[in-house]
Amino acid sequence: MFGISPLGWVHTLGSLPAIPAMLYMFARYGRIVPRSTAGTIYLVAMLVGAGTVFLVTHQPAGYVIGTVTLLLLAVGYTAGRVGALGRAARYVETVCLSLTAFLLMLPTVTEVLRRVPDGHPFVTELNAPPLLGAQASLLALLVIGLTAQILVLRRSRAGRDA
Numbered sequence: 001m002f003g004i005s006p007l008g009w010v011h012t013l014g015s016l017p018a019i020p021a022m023l024y025m026f027a028r029y030g031r032i033v034p035r036s037t038a039g040t041i042y043l044v045a046m047l048v049g050a051g052t053v054f055l056v057t058h059q060p061a062g063y064v065i066g067t068v069t070l071l072l073l074a075v076g077y078t079a080g081r082v083g084a085l086g087r088a089a090r091y092v093e094t095v096c097l098s099l100t101a102f103l104l105m106l107p108t109v110t111e112v113l114r115r116v117p118d119g120h121p122f123v124t125e126l127n128a129p130p131l132l133g134a135q136a137s138l139l140a141l142l143v144i145g146l147t148a149q150i151l152v153l154r155r156s157r158a159g160r161d162a
Contacts, residue, residue: 002115002116002118003115004115005056007052007055007056008056010048010052011048011049011052011053011055011056014045014048014049014052015045015046015048015049015050015052015104016045017041017042017044017045018041018042018045018046018049018104019104019105019108021038021039021041021042021045022042022101022104024038025038025039025042026101026145030148030149030152031094031097031098031149032076032094032097032098032100032101034076034077034080034093034097035080043073043077046069046073046100046104047070047073049069049104050065050066050069050070050073051066051070053065053066053107054066062107065103065106065107068099068103069100069103069104072096072097072099072100072103073096073097073100075092075096076092076093076096076097076100077093077097079092079093079096080093087157090153090157091150091153094146094149094150094153095146095149095150098142098145098146098149099142102138102139102141102142105138106135106138109131109134109135109138110126110131110134110135113128113130113131113134114131
């Protein structure tokens with residue numbers, strides 16, 4: 001089904017819980033909150049997805065996305081515990097974890113458009129206009145979202161400092 005191997009299903013289904021956890025945190029908190037139940041679910045699902053991508057990908061970009069995702073998760077989930085970062089910790093945490101959300105959704109959207117509907121996917125080439133449009137939309141959401149997150153963090157910090 002959908003041309004996915006058994007290991008591919010482990011990768012897909014293991015990383016799937018990260019999507020609703022991410023959406024919940026963005027809707028509730030405006031960012032991914034690592035020290036929450038949803039943040040823990042997100043981390044575990046992302047580790048499953050990023051860890052198994054090395055076993056299922058056939059594209060060099062998959063290795064890069066997996067490696068960068070693991071690095072961003074490590075930095076994002078530990079930034080709040082590094083006292084030397086001071087006030088910058090919340091910014092580092094927010095930016096890193098928002099980038100992991102982008103790196104989760106980029107291959108997710110790509111794979112869905114290239115596999116669904118089964119046997120007659122929406123796109124068959126990586127340079128198909130609908131796929132490029134979807135990827136560009138994700139990039140625009142990332143830029144707008146990060147800008148909004150940083151502005152909210154600055155505003156909340158200014159309120160505490162006053």
